[in-house]
Amino acid sequence: MALKRTGSQTLGPFFNYALRREGDNDLTRRSPSGPQADGEIVTLRGRVTDGASAPCQNVLVEIWQADAKGHHTDMDDSDANFTGFGRTLTDDDGWYEFTTVIPGAVPGKGNAWQAPHISLSLFSSGLLKRVTTRVYFPDEDANKDDPVLSGIANETVRSTLIAREVAPGPPRSISFDVILQGEGETAFFDL
Amino acid sequence: MANTETEERQYPAGDDTADPPYLHADYRSTVTKSPSRPLIPLDHTVSELTGPVFDADTVSVGENDLLSDGEGLPLGERIVVTGRVLDEDGKPYAGALVEMWQANASGRYRHNADGRDAPLDPNFVGAGRYVTGADGAYSFETIRPGAYPVPDSGWWRPAHLHFSVTGPSLMARLVTQMYFPGDPLLELDAIYMSIEDRAARERLIARFDSDLGVRGVSLGYEFDIVLRGRANG
Ligand SMILES: [Fe+2]
Numbered sequence: 154m155a156l157k158r159t160g161s162q163t164l165g166p167f168f169n170y171a172l173r174r175e176g177d178n179d180l181t182r183r184s185p186s187g188p189q190a191d192g193e194i195v196t197l198r199g200r201v202t203d204g205a206s207a208p209c210q211n212v213l214v215e216i217w218q219a220d221a222k223g224h225h226t227d228m229d230d231s232d233a234n235f236t237g238f239g240r241t242l243t244d245d246d247g248w249y250e251f252t253t254v255i256p257g258a259v260p261g262k263g264n265a266w267q268a269p270h271i272s273l274s275l276f277s278s279g280l281l282k283r284v285t286t287r288v289y290f291p292d293e294d295a296n297k298d299d300p301v302l303s304g305i306a307n308e309t310v311r312s313t314l315i316a317r318e319v320a321p322g323p324p325r326s327i328s329f330d331v332i333l334q335g336e337g338e339t340a341f342f343d344l
Numbered sequence: 345m346a347n348t349e350t351e352e353r354q355y356p357a358g359d360d361t362a363d364p365p366y367l368h369a370d371y372r373s374t375v376t377k378s379p380s381r382p383l384i385p386l387d388h389t390v391s392e393l394t395g396p397v398f399d400a401d402t403v404s405v406g407e408n409d410l411l412s413d414g415e416g417l418p419l420g421e422r423i424v425v426t427g428r429v430l431d432e433d434g435k436p437y438a439g440a441l442v443e444m445w446q447a448n449a450s451g452r453y454r455h456n457a458d459g460r461d462a463p464l465d466p467n468f469v470g471a472g473r474y475v476t477g478a479d480g481a482y483s484f485e486t487i488r489p490g491a492y493p494v495p496d497s498g499w500w501r502p503a504h505l506h507f508s509v510t511g512p513s514l515m516a517r518l519v520t521q522m523y524f525p526g527d528p529l530l531e532l533d534a535i536y537m538s539i540e541d542r543a544a545r546e547r548l549i550a551r552f553d554s555d556l557g558v559r560g561v562s563l564g565y566e567f568d569i570v571l572r573g574r575a576n577g
Contacts, residue, residue: 156434156570158362159547160539162521163371165506167453171445171471172508204376211457217395217514225394238396238510262387272391276519279373281364281538283519287391305384333377343383344392344515344572 161282164213169242172213178241180216180253183234190235192221192254194324197288197316200247201275204334208247212277215240216251216288218270223257255290255325261300268295268302275331284341288329291318305340313339362547364538371534372497388515395513398441398475408474410446410486414467420449420487422562425522425550428480429509433574436480437516440571443508444484445471451490451501460492485562491529502529502536509569516571523549524565 176182181190197216201209216239219225226237235254243249253271261267271288289296296302296315305311319326331339366378386392411417425444429437447453447470452462454469470489474482486505493500505522523530530536530549539545547570556564 156430156432157544157547158360158432158572159518159520159568159570160362160544161364161518162538162548163535164508164519165521167447167455167458168445168506168508170455170469171443171473171506204378204380207376209377215517217391219391225390227397228394236396259390261389267389267391270391272514274514274517277377279371279377281366281368281371281374281535283517284366284379285514301386310381334380338379338381341379341381341383342386344386344388 163278163281164276166211166278168213169211173240173242178239178249178251180218180236180239180251181234183236188234190220190232190254192232192235194252195255195322196250196252196324196326197271197329198248198250198319198326199329199331201243201249201331202247202333203279206335208243208245209277209333210243210245210247212243212247212249212275213240214243214249215274215276216253217272218253219256219259221254221257223259223269225259252324258295265300266295266298268293268299270299270301273329273331275333280333284331284333284339285344286331286339286341287314289315291315291327310340313337361541362539362544364540368534368538371538392514395511395516396441397439397512398510399439400475400477402441402475403473408472408482408484410468410470410472410484413469414465416467418448418465418468418487420468420489422485423488424483424485424557424562424564425505425567426481426483426556426564427567427569429476429482429569429571430480431516431571431573435574436476436478437512437571437573438476438478438480439512440476440480440516441510442474442476442482442569443472443510444486444505446486446505447489447492449487449490451492460495462490462492488524488563499532499534500529502527502533507569509571513573516573518569518571520569521548522567525549525552
């Protein structure tokens, strides 16, 4: 039985009391005092701006990624302390921040392997449906063989998917800005 | 996990009219927030075919009852909203987190950014959660929300419930709104009307069912949610 999908509508402005829970932006622990996941801890921080270069506040930012060994949550051998899924909200100046681990490489299409990456989605007032992109790591050798990065011919567009190094750490810190529209517009994917 | 098939795109999106475009000028804030370049098609890999999985422990019993936040019942017409979370083959999605939030009976949200001159209800918060079981079913007990005017514009939002459904794959993530049948505000609403295909828009309208709800107590509405994905589980 083929069914037609339910369409998307905007998140609107009044969601945070419903969708946010303490600790949702820390993927490295299942509970605030619980044991921490294995792997190299990284802070992922970035700013969301629109086509007028204005900061976008009150944007719901979600990430989904594999653990340090490249296993997604609930797969065999995945790290029981790692949540894989994170949620946060941009502040008044458009900034978001997550604490996570650097994911391992994961299988791609055919025999290819994908470089370590984090899937990142935004929902917001003014967005009638989400935008989804990927965060890749700077100075990562596997990037040059990644099938998704290699599939984007335009270097300017491709480079929007690579985070910038902020501090080597520990904890390591990287930044990934999202430009919704205009010059430097982030590459967004059709899922 | 939705599927272990990692070889190809299972669901070409080009023929799909369910979603609105990013740019819909009648909804003004889309003008600067809509991406200008076409989306890049992504092969579905393990990164897209997996997602967070929730279970009954994620939420507490009663989180789907929005009537019990205060010492007494909230003002408004009591309703039950129920439905199933399904994939495109009609199979239930188990372990999906369904979050719902809404305005109170006078159309006011319990949110500090909603500064409209309409009363809050001390007995109503307006947020609930539920995790689907094997049958994909969810339900909420609540009140029918009021319509509210959009600030700095001439239009009113029709009565609606906000829904967020998460998991079990990155593709199956949806944020949407549920509307009520027969509402004259629908045709005037820039957000509802942003979905160009009429039949697709109308899938966001719940079905009134006099057999749902509790006799003499609440009215019942059915709203099934069909997420991207097929042959899940
Ligand atoms: Fe609303």
